[in-house]
Structure formats: structure tokens, C-alpha cells
Amino acid sequence: MAFNIYDFTTLTHSIHVGLAESFSPVVATTIEWVIVGVSYLLFVALFGLFLVYAERKVCAAFQQRLGPMRVGPWGLLQTIADFIKLLMKELIMPRKADWFLYNLAPFIVIIASFMAIAILxxxxxxxxxxxxxxxxxxxxxxxxxVIGILIAGWSSNNKYSLIGAMRSGAQILSYELSVSLSLLTMVIFAGSMQFSTIVEGQRDAWFIFSGHIPAMIAFIIFLIAGTAETNRGPFDLAEAESELVAGFHTEYSGVKFAMFFLAEYINLFIISAVAATVFLGGWMPLHFGNLESFNHVMDFIPPVVWFFGKVLFVIFVIMWFKWTFPRLRVDQILTLEWKYLLPINLVNILLMALVVLTKFHF
Amino acid sequence: MKSFIEYIASILKGLWTLLVGMKVTAKYFFTPWNHVTQQYPENRDSLVMFERFRGEVIMPHTENNEHLCTGCGICEINCPNGSIEIISKSILTPEGKKKRIIDQHIYHLGMCTLCNLCVKACPTGAIVMGQKFEHAVWDRALLTKVLNQPGSKIAEGVKE
Structure with missing residues (x-):
């Protein structure tokens, strides 16, 4: 089995050929589906646990604390212990909750996250x-x-859940616009919506450098709107602890709560991965125009390391936002979106179109 | 036009203030040696509590087993929850005068809220707040302490 850390196509191809030789096409395809599904599940579970740990450590460092230190060296096993605890907890359902929707909601939320992660x-x-x-x-x-969040808030039969879900709905519907428009700016620049083409287009220079001013504005807008889309601080109105207990997942416990929790961190990963792919070059190494030796050294670092390095950098920036800024009010959130981000975004798209038309880019 | 300039200026100003805030937290993040968390049981040997920490009420004694307490009972009166009991006794001074001195300064740590009022009220500064904080015991009776050591006497020259 050919394994190459720089290009996984040989590995996946050899797996495919091996399976096709020994099984009928239908069985081989099914086995491939299962392999892909299990690897995504494993990745999401492990990366989610890591992100929870990272969040707690980063938060602690921003507040001059140490964070979890007791379970395992430097508290490394803390989230695993927490996860086991969550798995063993009793599943409590409010008496007048809508049984079907209440149980459906966590799955909708997590399936939406899985569907988004598949394209990266x-x-x-x-x-x-x-x-x-x-x-x-x-x-x-x-x-x-957001549908899952709304269902969760509605079916819990709890006023805090409902308010949290409604806030979340208003917020995500608004910021969806900014996320899409800032991505659209980059689509204009890249000339494609296909991820492989977008990454390939950044071989010589990442879009944030080659697209200069409009790309940077789009990046900042994407970071702000992406933070809001993941319901993270300073836009964590939907689960504002001081006002709404825990927002839409107040009534959830055990595994169902773990699903919401995991979905939140997967969404954080997705937003960061999209930012890294569209603006920071995805798995492409850092290349500068004609510095041959520098480019060659950068090529030695495997693409996976580049990708996760960029993703972790963006995640760190988003965590930095969360642990620095105070939470916005509902009206402030909507003002920020409709009076600031949206007009800037539209002007920025125009600017990007001009840049592309006049070929004023690197 | 003016309002447009104000709009742009408000965006830039807002971004600037956000960056100022991020600079502050970044300073915290990148100076981990300034973290305030104490790894308590591990650093027990080197742990020094800060001066203003209130762990318990103590009565300092000199090496000659002398304290400053006159037994006046002001601390007992000032204590909001009755954690202090003063038991005094009368003695005859060498000049043949009757004098009241402290017999037992009883301090109930289990009831004390460490409010510092007794220390503030003490006219001679006989009692102070100590820094010891590991007070767990197996028997509640052990929390009742006699602050003046057995055989101690009041230091010379303390004004009554």
C-alpha cells in the first residue's frame, strides 16, 4: 500500500483498487462509505475533545489562570473524563416536552455539522x-x-430554551448573509466555487495576500460573522449563561447535551477550516513569488500540517475574541450586522469585482 | 457626507478599541509566568499567604511569654457573632492594689467569620490576624482555642 504524506491520492486509490478486486462493486462502495464515515466520526470525536481542552486552556491563559491541571499530565485527560461522565449521566426529559422533536433536535444539529465537514x-x-x-x-x-436549535428550544417547553433558540435564529439568519457574501467575494476572486480549484489557485500566493485589501476586509468580516454563526462569544446570546441558564440546550442532559456541545466545537472547526481554505490557502504551503529556496523548504512540511496549523491559528483567534470581548445585546448584534457588516460587504464585493476586472492583484 | 465620514470613523474607532482589548488579553496570554493560579497541595512548602490574608485570630507572644492583652473585653463586645469569650481574674499587684487581668481569651474559630472587627477594636493591638488557613480538624471541640498561652503575662508598660 503506497503511503505518501504529501499526497493521499495514492493511498486512497490503492485502498479503492484493493477493495474493488476482492468484492463486488456494490459491496466495495458500501465498505468505502463505512470507512469514510467511521474516520469522520473518529476525527470529529477526537478533535472535538481536543478543542474543548484547548478552549479551557486558552481561556485560562487569557485570564491568567492555569486551567485543568489535575487529570493526567497538564490536565490532558480532563475532557475524556468529562466525556465519560456525560455518557453515564441520566437522560432527563421535561414532562410536557414534545417527545419526538425533543429527541430529534440534537441529531439535526450534529448532522448539519457532519454534512458541512464532509466538503473540506x-x-x-x-x-x-x-x-x-x-x-x-x-x-x-x-x-x-439553526433548524435543530429552533426545534430544541421549542420542544423543551422551557421559556429560557425558547428565548435562546429565537435569539439564535435571528442571529444566525442575519449573519448567514455576511458569511455568504464574504465567501462570495472570494469566489469572485477565485473564479470557482470548487474547493480543490480554490486551493489550487493559491499555489503561488494565498488569497489573503494576492487579493490584498478586499480579501483582507472579507477575511475580517468572515471572522466576525463566522464567530456569530457558531454562537460563540461575544455573540453567545443564544446561551447567555447569566440570562438564560444555558439557552436552547438547558433541558438536555447526558449524551444529547454532549451532541450539542460537540456540534458547537465542530462548527468552530468548520468555520476556521473554511477561513483557512478560502483565505489562507488551505493545505498549500506558504510560497513567496520567486524565493525558490524558501518555497522549497516550505514544501517539505506536509500539507496536513499546513492545513491544521492554519485551522488552529484561526481557532485561536476566534477563542481570543471570545475571551476578550463582552457579550453584545440583541439590538447591538442586529445593528452590527445590518448597518455595518452588510453594507461594507456589498461595497467590498464591488471593490473585489473592480480588482478582478482591472487585474490589479498579484 | 458628514454623516458618512462619521460612519467610517466609527467603524475604524470600533476596530481600534477591539484591538486595544485584544492587546491586553494577548499580554496575559503570552506572559504565562505571571499567572496567578496556585497549585496548592504541591506548593505547600513554598506557599506564602499575602499580608492582608485573614486566616484566624492569633495573639502574638514575645519570647518571654508576654502578650499585650489587658483583658478589657472590647473584642468580645465588638464580635458580631460571639466568637470571643474573655474570662478575666483579679490579682493583687505587688503594691497591694487589686487588678483585673486576662485569664483565658477563648476564641471559637468555628463561629468566626474573620471580619477583622476585634482586631480593629483592640486598644492595645494584642490580637492580629494570622495567615494559617488549614484549619480542618476531626473534632469540633478542637476549633475552640485559648489564645493566651499558659503561664503568659501581660508585657510591661501596656496602658490599661
Whole structure:
């Protein structure tokens, strides 16, 4: 089995050939589906646990604390212990909750996250499907999650849950616009919605550098709107602890709560991964015009490391936002979106179109 | 036009204030040696509580087993929850005068809220707040303490 850390196409191809030789096409395809599904599940579970740990450590460092230190060295096993605790907890349902919707909601939220994660290119060959309306698909499925949140708030039969869900709905519907428009800016620049083409287009320079001013404005807008879309601080109105207990998942416990919790961190990963892919070059190494030796050194670092390095950088910035800024009020959130981000975004798209038309880019 | 300039200026100013806030937290993040968390049981040997920490009421004694308490009972009166009991006794001074001195300064740590009022009220500064904080015991009776050591006497020259 050929394994190459720089290009996974040989590995996936050899697996495919091996399976096709020993099984009928239908069985081989099914086995491939299962393999892909299990690897995504494993990745999401492990990365989610890591993100929870990272969040607690980063938050602690921003507040001059140490964070979890007791379970395992430097508290590394803390989230695993927490997860086991969550799995063993009793599932409590409010007496007058809507049984069907109450149990359905966590799955909608987490399925929406899984659908969005499927399109991301991790490295050459490490992308489960790649089609020509990738970004369009991503914006479409990432807004499905809000339905799950609304259902969760409605079916819990709890006023805090309902208020949290409604706030979340208003917020995500508004910021969806900014996320899509800032991605659209980059689509204009890249000339494609397909993720592989977008990444390939950044071989010489990442879009945030080659697109200069409009790309940077789009990046900032994407970071702000993306933070809001994941319901994270300073836009965590939907689960404002001091006002709404825990927002839409107040009435959930045990595994169902864990699903909401995990989905929140997967969404954080997705937003960061999209920012890294569209603006920071995805798995492409850092290349500068004609510095041959520098580019060559950068090529030695595997694409997976580049991708996760960029993703972790964006995640760190978003965590930095969360632990620095105070929470916005509902009216402030809507003002920020409709009076600031949206007009700037529209002007920025025009600017980007001008840049592309006049070829005033690198 | 003026309002447009104000709009742009408000955006830039807003971004600037956000960056100022991020600079502050970044300073915290990148100076981990300034973190305030104490790894308590591990650093027990080197842990020094800060001066203003109130762990318990103590009565300092000199090396000659002398304290400053006159037994006046002001601390007992000032204590909001009756944690202090003063038991005094009368003695005859060498000049043949009757004098009241402290017999037992009883302090109930289990009831004390460490409000510091007794220390503030003490006219001679006989009692102070100590920094010890590991007070767990197996028997509640052990929390009742006699602050003046057995055989101690009041230091010379303390004004009554």
C-alpha cells in the first residue's frame, strides 16, 4: 500500500483498487462509505475533545489562570473524563416536552455539522467529495443547524430554551448573509466555487495576500460573522449563561447535551477550516513569488500540517475574541450586522469585482 | 457626507478599541509566568499567604511569654457573632492594689467569620490576624482555642 504524506491520492486509490478486486462493486462502495464515515466520526470525536481542552486552556491563559491541571499530565485527560461522565449521566426529559422533536433536535444539529465537514479538503486526496458548487453547498448545509436549535428550544417547553433558540435564529439568519457574501467575494476572486480549484489557485500566493485589501476586509468580516454563526462569544446570546441558564440546550442532559456541545466545537472547526481554505490557502504551503529556496523548504512540511496549523491559528483567534470581548445585546448584534457588516460587504464585493476586472492583484 | 465620514470613523474607532482589548488579553496570554493560579497541595512548602490574608485570630507572644492583652473585653463586645469569650481574674499587684487581668481569651474559630472587627477594636493591638488557613480538624471541640498561652503575662508598660 503506497503511503505518501504529501499526497493521499495514492493511498486512497490503492485502498479503492484493493477493495474493488476482492468484492463486488456494490459491496466495495458500501465498505468505502463505512470507512469514510467511521474516520469522520473518529476525527470529529477526537478533535472535538481536543478543542474543548484547548478552549479551557486558552481561556485560562487569557485570564491568567492555569486551567485543568489535575487529570493526567497538564490536565490532558480532563475532557475524556468529562466525556465519560456525560455518557453515564441520566437522560432527563421535561414532562410536557414534545417527545419526538425533543429527541430529534440534537441529531439535526450534529448532522448539519457532519454534512458541512464532509466538503473540506484536508490535504491532497483527503477530501470525501469535491464538486463544483462546494461553497454554495457549504453555506446551504451550515444553515440547517439553526433548524435543530429552533426545534430544541421549542420542544423543551422551557421559556429560557425558547428565548435562546429565537435569539439564535435571528442571529444566525442575519449573519448567514455576511458569511455568504464574504465567501462570495472570494469566489469572485477565485473564479470557482470548487474547493480543490480554490486551493489550487493559491499555489503561488494565498488569497489573503494576492487579493490584498478586499480579501483582507472579507477575511475580517468572515471572522466576525463566522464567530456569530457558531454562537460563540461575544455573540453567545443564544446561551447567555447569566440570562438564560444555558439557552436552547438547558433541558438536555447526558449524551444529547454532549451532541450539542460537540456540534458547537465542530462548527468552530468548520468555520476556521473554511477561513483557512478560502483565505489562507488551505493545505498549500506558504510560497513567496520567486524565493525558490524558501518555497522549497516550505514544501517539505506536509500539507496536513499546513492545513491544521492554519485551522488552529484561526481557532485561536476566534477563542481570543471570545475571551476578550463582552457579550453584545440583541439590538447591538442586529445593528452590527445590518448597518455595518452588510453594507461594507456589498461595497467590498464591488471593490473585489473592480480588482478582478482591472487585474490589479498579484 | 458628514454623516458618512462619521460612519467610517466609527467603524475604524470600533476596530481600534477591539484591538486595544485584544492587546491586553494577548499580554496575559503570552506572559504565562505571571499567572496567578496556585497549585496548592504541591506548593505547600513554598506557599506564602499575602499580608492582608485573614486566616484566624492569633495573639502574638514575645519570647518571654508576654502578650499585650489587658483583658478589657472590647473584642468580645465588638464580635458580631460571639466568637470571643474573655474570662478575666483579679490579682493583687505587688503594691497591694487589686487588678483585673486576662485569664483565658477563648476564641471559637468555628463561629468566626474573620471580619477583622476585634482586631480593629483592640486598644492595645494584642490580637492580629494570622495567615494559617488549614484549619480542618476531626473534632469540633478542637476549633475552640485559648489564645493566651499558659503561664503568659501581660508585657510591661501596656496602658490599661
Amino acid at each position: 479538503p484536508f490535504a491532497p486526496g483527503l477530501q470525501s467529495f469535491d464538486f463544483d458548487i462546494g461553497i454554495f453547498y457549504l453555506t446551504a448545509v451550515s444553515s440547517v443547524g
